[in-house]
Amino acid sequence: MSSSRPKVRIENLVKIYGDHPQEALKMFRNGADRSTILEETGNVLGVADVTFDIMDGELFVIMGLSGSGKSTLVRCINRLINPTSGHIFIDDEDVAHVDKDRLRELRRTKVSMVFQRFGLFPHKSVLDNVEYGLKMRGIETQLRRDKAMETLEVVGLAEWANYLPSSLSGGMQQRVGLARALATDAPILLMDEAFSALDPLIRRGMQDELIRLQDELQKTIIFISHDIQESLKIGDRVAVMKDGYIVQIGTPEDIVSNPVNDYIREFTLDVNRAQVLRTGSIVKQTIPFILGKDSVTSALEGMRDRGSATMYVINRENKPIGLLQRGRLEQAVREGQQDVTQIMETDFPIVHSSNTLEDIFHVAESNLPMAVVNRQGKFTGIVEPCDILASIGRLTKTGESNLDAMEPVTSPTKVAV
Numbered sequence: 001m002s003s004s005r006p007k008v009r010i011e012n013l014v015k016i017y018g019d020h021p022q023e024a025l026k027m028f029r030n031g032a033d034r035s036t037i038l039e040e041t042g043n044v045l046g047v048a049d050v051t052f053d054i055m056d057g058e059l060f061v062i063m064g065l066s067g068s069g070k071s072t073l074v075r076c077i078n079r080l081i082n083p084t085s086g087h088i089f090i091d092d093e094d095v096a097h098v099d100k101d102r103l104r105e106l107r108r109t110k111v112s113m114v115f116q117r118f119g120l121f122p123h124k125s126v127l128d129n130v131e132y133g134l135k136m137r138g139i140e141t142q143l144r145r146d147k148a149m150e151t152l153e154v155v156g157l158a159e160w161a162n163y164l165p166s167s168l169s170g171g172m173q174q175r176v177g178l179a180r181a182l183a184t185d186a187p188i189l190l191m192d193e194a195f196s197a198l199d200p201l202i203r204r205g206m207q208d209e210l211i212r213l214q215d216e217l218q219k220t221i222i223f224i225s226h227d228i229q230e231s232l233k234i235g236d237r238v239a240v241m242k243d244g245y246i247v248q249i250g251t252p253e254d255i256v257s258n259p260v261n262d263y264i265r266e267f268t269l270d271v272n273r274a275q276v277l278r279t280g281s282i283v284k285q286t287i288p289f290i291l292g293k294d295s296v297t298s299a300l301e302g303m304r305d306r307g308s309a310t311m312y313v314i315n316r317e318n319k320p321i322g323l324l325q326r327g328r329l330e331q332a333v334r335e336g337q338q339d340v341t342q343i344m345e346t347d348f349p350i351v352h353s354s355n356t357l358e359d360i361f362h363v364a365e366s367n368l369p370m371a372v373v374n375r376q377g378k379f380t381g382i383v384e385p386c387d388i389l390a391s392i393g394r395l396t397k398t399g400e401s402n403l404d405a406m407e408p409v410t411s412p413t414k415v416a417v
C-alpha cells in the first residue's frame with residue numbers, strides 16, 4: 001500500500017544510445033520515429049520521453065519485452081546510465097543533474113539495487129556480502145554486523161551467515177542479494193529482473209516473499225520484469241513499455257480489465273484473472289451491527305428492509321467479531337434476548353482485501369458471505385461466493401470465458417481465520 005506522495009518523479013526522460021545523441025534528440029523532438037532515427041543516425045532511442053510518478057511505499061513494476069527500454073529507464077534512476085534529456089526527481093531533488101559526490105551519496109543512502117545474477121562476491125561469506133554496502137558507508141564493524149544479521153533474519157537466512165554463496169541455492173543467493181540491498185536502509189530499491197534466473201517454483205516463492213517483506217518494510221520498490229503474470233502478481237501498479245514508450249500504467253486490475261489497446265490486450269489474454277484481481281476490488285459495502293451501540297430489534301428491522309439474510313457484528317475498533325443469521329435474530333427478538341454475542345456465530349469466513357480471488361476461492365465453500373478486512377484488520381465489507389465466480393468468469397473481449405484458466409486452489413496462503 002503506497003502513500004499519495006511521489007517518491008520518484010520521472011519527467012520527459014529521453015535516452016538515446018550512440019555517437020550523436022543530440023542530433024538524434026533533435027530529430028526525435030521534430031517527430032521522427034525510432035526506426036528513422038536509427039536509419040539516419042545509427043543511434044538507438046532507448047527511452048522515449050517518458051513521464052510518470054512512483055509513490056512512496058509503492059511496489060511499481062516496469063514490464064516489457066526484451067529491448068523495450070526497461071533496464072535503461074531504471075538505470076537512469078541511479079544514474080548507472082546518464083539520460084540524454086529530462087529529469088528524475090527523488091524527493092524533489094533532480095538526480096539527473098547532480099555531481100559525482102552527491103550521486104555516490106545517493107547510491108549509498110537512498111537507492112540500492114538488486115541484480116538478476118545476484119552480484120555476490122563468491123569469496124566472501126554471506127554475512128560479509130550483506131555487510132558490504134554498510135562497510136562502504138564507513139559504518140563501524142559491530143554495528144554493521146548487527147544490521148547485516150538482522151537483515152539476514154528478515155529474509156530467513158541467519159543460519160547461513162558464515163557460508164560462502166556457492167553453498168546456497170539460486171533462490172537463497174537471491175535472498176542474500178535482497179538482504180544486501182535491504183541492509184543499507186535505502187528507501188528505494190531497484191530490482192532488475194531480480195527473479196528471472198530462478199526456477200519457476202523458487203521464483204514464485206520469491207515473489208510471495210517480496211510481497212510479504214514489502215508489507216512489513218514499505219519501501220519504494222521499482223521492479224523490472226518481462227513476465228506479465230509476475231508483474232500483475234506483485235505490482236501495486238504496472239507500467240508496460242514498448243519501443244522506449246510507456247503504453248499503459250495502471251493497477252493490475254486496470255491492466256487486465258481495461259487494456260488501452262490491442263498490444264496490452266494480447267499480453268493479458270492468457271492471464272489468470274483469479275491470480276490478479278484482489279478481494280478489495282469486488283468488496284461490497286454493508287451495514288454491520290456495532291457492538292455496544294446497535295440493538296437487536298433495530299438490527300432485525302434493518303435486515304428486513306434491506307432483504308439481507310446475514311449481518312456482520314463489529315466491535316468498537318471496527319473489527320468483525322461475529323456473524324448474525326436473520327432467522328436466529330428473529331428468534332432472539334421473540335425471546336427477548338438482547339445480548340447479540342449469545343446468538344452470533346464466531347466461526348465465520350474472513351479474508352483480506354489484498355488477497356487475490358484465487359487465495360479466497362476455497363473459503364467460498366462455506367457459502368457464507370466473507371468478512372473483508374484491511375491491513376489494520378478493520379471491516380471494509382463483504383464478498384459473497386457468487387461475486388468471486390462472477391468476477392473471474394467475466395467475458396473477455398474475445399468472447400472467451402477466463403473460468404477455464406482457473407487452477408485448482410491449494411492452501412489459503414494469505415487468508416486470516
Ligand SMILES: Nc1ncnc2c1ncn2[C@@H]1O[C@H](COP(=O)(O)OP(=O)(O)OP(=O)(O)O)[C@@H](O)[C@H]1O
Nearest residue numbers: 017044045046064065066067068069070071072073
Ligand atoms: N549500450 C547500448 N548501446 C546501444 N544500444 C543500447 C545499449 N543498451 C541498450 N540499447 C538499446 O536500447 C533499447 C532498450 O534496451 P534495454 O536494455 O533498456 O531494454 P530492456 O527492455 O531492458 O531489454 P532486456 O529485457 O533485453 O534487458 C534496445 O533497443 C537496446 O538494443
